[in-house]
Amino acid sequence: MKNWNLFTGIGLAVLGLLVIIFPTFWFKVVVILLGLASIAYGIYSLKFTKAIFENTSYELSIMIKGIVSIVVGVSAIAFPLAIGNAAWTVMIWILVGYLIISAILGFYAAALLKNSKINRKKYFLENLGLLAIAVFLIILTPNTLAKVIFRIVGIVAIVAGAIIILVEIISNKKVVVVKPDDVEVKDAPEKQTETPENE
Numbered sequence: 001m002k003n004w005n006l007f008t009g010i011g012l013a014v015l016g017l018l019v020i021i022f023p024t025f026w027f028k029v030v031v032i033l034l035g036l037a038s039i040a041y042g043i044y045s046l047k048f049t050k051a052i053f054e055n056t057s058y059e060l061s062i063m064i065k066g067i068v069s070i071v072v073g074v075s076a077i078a079f080p081l082a083i084g085n086a087a088w089t090v091m092i093w094i095l096v097g098y099l100i101i102s103a104i105l106g107f108y109a110a111a112l113l114k115n116s117k118i119n120r121k122k123y124f125l126e127n128l129g130l131l132a133i134a135v136f137l138i139i140l141t142p143n144t145l146a147k148v149i150f151r152i153v154g155i156v157a158i159v160a161g162a163i164i165i166l167v168e169i170i171s172n173k174k175v176v177v178v179k180p181d182d183v184e185v186k187d188a189p190e191k192q193t194e195t196p197e198n199e
Contacts (some may be wrong), residue, residue, distance in 0.1 A: 009164030016157025023150035027140070028080070031091055035076025038098070042069025049109075057126075058112040065105045072098040090139050099134035103127040 019026050045066035050059055076095060079086040106127035110120045140149065 005164055009168060011161070012164065013161030014160050016154040016159075016161060019154030019157065020151050023147040023154075026150050027034045027147075028088055030140070031080065031088055031095070034095055034137075035073045038069045038076060038095075039072030040073075041067040042071075042073060045069060052118060053113055053116055055112055058109050060107045061109045061112075065102050067107070068098060069102060088178055089141065092141055096134045096137050096141075099130045099137070103130040103134070106130065155197045 043066070045062055050062040050066065053059075072094060076091050080091050106123060110123040110127065113120050113123070
């Protein structure tokens with residue numbers, strides 16, 4: 001699409017503006033998205049991760065991790081919507097607890113893969129990612145700090161969108177000027193006429 005970058009810049013700037021105006025709404029969006037991600041992660045763990053290694057302790061730890069992920073994910077979506085605004089902060093702490101427990105179970109399961117030929121690096125990175133998200137949620141927990149962080153993100157999005165729009169407008173205004181001296185004129189090849197041979 002020709003103007004894709006322009007539309008991207010406008011969309012990013014509008015999104016940034018909405019984040020600044022409604023920071024509490026985006027706090028709720030983060031909780032719901034984490035809930036959906038938790039459900040998907042739980043299903044993936046039960047269907048794929050559990051099946052890669054036949055070991056009772058490994059399978060049990062992954063099964064617990066998967067079930068807890070689904071339960072917490074459903075709770076993160078349904079619980080705040082049913083009870084109200086006070087439940088959002090409570091749900092954040094439940095998600096933090098889930099992420100820490102899930103990471104511990106994940107590290108334990110990865111340790112059980114030591115004697116197998118399975119590459120454990122991605123599982124360690126996966127669980128470090130869970131801990132990183134938990135730390136991020138702890139930082140977001142104070143309501144005023146969460147609003148400040150979201151507003152900073154909004155400002156960054158607006159600036160990034162504005163830069164993309166300006167670059168796109170400037171690049172569309174560029175006109176290529178070709179100087180006559182720069183054009184190489186080639187003579188047309190002379191037509192050769194064949195002379196009939198004398199018999």
